[in-house]
Amino acid sequence: MHMTSARVGARLLFVALLAFAAAAFAPAAGSAQDAFKDAKKDFESAKKENSATKMGRAVDALGAAGSSEARDYLIGLLEEDQKARKNKKPGWPGDVRKKLIAALGNYTDDDSVAKLGAAILKYDSLKEPAAALDQYDLFAPLAGMENSEAATKALIAALSDAKNPYIKVAALEAIRRNGNHRFVDAVCAILREDNKEWWSKWKIVPINVFACLEAIATTDTNDAAVKTVEAVSDLSLKWSNDKFDPDERVRYFGGRMLRAITGENADITSWQFWKWWAAQKRSVGKVVKGDKTPEKRSKTAPVPPIFNAPPVGTRFVFCIDVSLSMKMPLKIDLEEIEKRPPQKGPTTNDKKGDKDEDPEVKRQREEEEKRIAEEEKKRGIDALRKLPWKSITTKMELAREELARAIESLPDKFQFAIVTYSTEVDCKTPGFVTADAGSRAKWAKAARELEPEALTNIHGGLMASLRLNKAGFKRGLPEQPSVDEDCVLNGADTIIFLTDGWGSWSDDSNSQTVKDPRGGEGMVGDGTHILGPDIWPSIARHNLFRKVIINCVGIGYHDAECLRHLARDSGGAYVDWGFKE
Template structure:
């Protein structure tokens, strides 16, 4: 019986997390003797020290689709500590379709109003949105319209987008346009950002529905001046329009909507009138910042002392020429002084100093430097630094005096970048900490010249599976390889929606740097060999 339950569990897990579906369960109460037999085994499995068996218990009880199983899963959630098992228990609650069971789960969901519970709410609502019965749909929409806090609303929007049902378009668009702004709206722009992303994820939108979505997104541009909201909105609009260029110009998108309604393509002359955005933004290696709180994460491992390759130099010169053309003669980028650039660290320092100097006092920033360990460039300054002239001079001098380390802790630097807030570094999980949502980073510029070789949980060294030899050269921690780092990155940034622009110099992990950018709406600059 346990082997069959394990097979069912892994089938469900793959369907939910890899394919994006939810394993449905049959409607109706189960015969009493059959239910009690399953419950008896589940009570044993849920007490096991093996988390696979506890996940098996969650799957078997959810498969009963019996209202009595709801209480079992809720009680298990009270004591469970393992994140994977918690996700399985929550996903199990989202699989119910029996009306009485859904009603009980709905009452439970209504109470999940804190940011620390946002993932719990999301996993349940993802199942309900995917099943999309009248009862589960009602719970999902009730969560979206919850007025007690933004967190349950965001969990519902994210769930509706991820389930990709086009039927949710009308509800999402009406909500975004008609909702009343709450007090926390001025401080936390999470709802409009998540809402526009949810629209982008919906599948099967025909031309009429795309126009409907575009008209909603135009209303967002008209109602919000916040740079983050406008950036994400413009990016989604370009995605729906099948365009690479982005703009937050309302007049241009109104033109696009009218042409599309008439069944006409955009005229080439009008397309050239597009402007990338309505306000100038500071940049780093010619990648624009989004928002006003910026982190620079810079690799200072020993390999950064190596010479810049001719190929990397060629790419950087080509990039500089493109920037000159984009900016025009009145605002050219500062030319790279190649006669003084002796190694990759010198190039990184030059670009970092330019990035700091580009900031006006409207912006705040901080710098994470990482090798074996990750630290702030000034450990005494643990919050944001306003980009005033004296502060910029201070931090430019700190950059000039940077010391080199040894290994490359990419995951640690990524975590520290997400932990930065106006108050302090977040001590707990940056994925759900309320201060992270309120005053965390808007943009992270992440630079490396290598591959992950250490993480905060590393204790010793092991062989690198990316190499043919068996020498112990990398840490034995959980977050060394690109796939593992990206998995945690997506988890942390699922609701934070921070834009990460990445730069790779020389022989670096292109999969990882490209992954950071692609998963967050950022840009990847490849200065590789």
């Protein structure tokens, strides 16, 4: 059979196109392979020189290569670093590890995500807790891959780990920041796990569960919220049957989460109310209250406000600025302070925009919120009225008197520590002190004797506060308070942080030789954590899993942006006692 010239021409054209495509693809594949080989060669050379800079450049090139060989090589380098640190060796120098994590983020195809997920799950962060920070960094982009089955599978595997609290919180934090309601079932499943250590020891697990649900359960106005409340009510009923009293911080984060997704102010232990609420939402899609509505259990008695902001938990660190500028005159009085209520951390409560909310329920909720706010404001101002305002003339005197008053008001068995910072950072107490009549009198007296000196090491003061644990105060240790077991189990619940200025020194400063980039003629230290944008991300990183509340108080001319970030990132409050100086 003979082909027509038209058909012959069409076939020749098709063959030519195939040849062109093959020719076009071959150089691309070859180019990726060549890029991998060149980058690998550069890394091996830099490794022999132990040059972090050159290794970092080679890792960047491996991330850009785009080949499966480059991906596998990067995973191997990360595993090599993990193995070294597990054996108490340094691992890759400089920021090479960070660059490895960033480079692997370029590989988002299913095969790469599956391999990366498997590699992350192999990290033994229970034996090497610092690896949990790497797990979080690698989980974070996976949590945002909504259409990737491999990514979801890896994260759910981490959430379901029955023994390792660190991989759980790494996955929970990644989901809190980048995930959505598709993870609600897996997160709620943790609340039903039969592991009493999550509640009695590793409280970072339920705290991070509640923080995660606060973010992802509000993305769905009914199903995700109902599933969450059902899981919480079942847990609360189990606590009641077991006669178990949950930790104050666990109750706080649980209550905050429930308020965010339901608009209701009720303690997490009010299981009858929460079961009723979930049944109402599931059956009719909204909550209609009536005579048969179960009574809400009142929350635990509030801790007396400190610097006009309520702390959370039972273990507090007072982190007080004692730089020279604290000697300057106080130009704010109680009347002005009363006009400035604390600025709370972020809220995800979206009930005001819930179209299904019953009008009467909405009215009752808003009245209740107003009453709670007024009561909290009154407690704060009533506490401040006790200060000897007529004799307070400087910022330091105000700080001393309120610190002393706060210590004197602490309930028995609460724990507290006093950290001071100027150029140097010090812990005035021998670590945490248990409150009783004797310790309150002793340390209130010591608080009234604090004297200002030198510069302002904001970052150092906050790091010392995060590092405090049962072992006491050790300068610069532990290196990773975010995952150190003693810090996680026995560290601060709330840090009350006070400053009257701007960072001018940090722990790694050697001399005051750098012109202040914020303006003026002043000189600051040559360290790395002096400016606000360098301080708050570092503190947030060290507080990633522990969720320590940081209440920030600014007196006089202070770095308000820095304090707002510190408070917002931790869920604390910012108290603005600023004035012109």
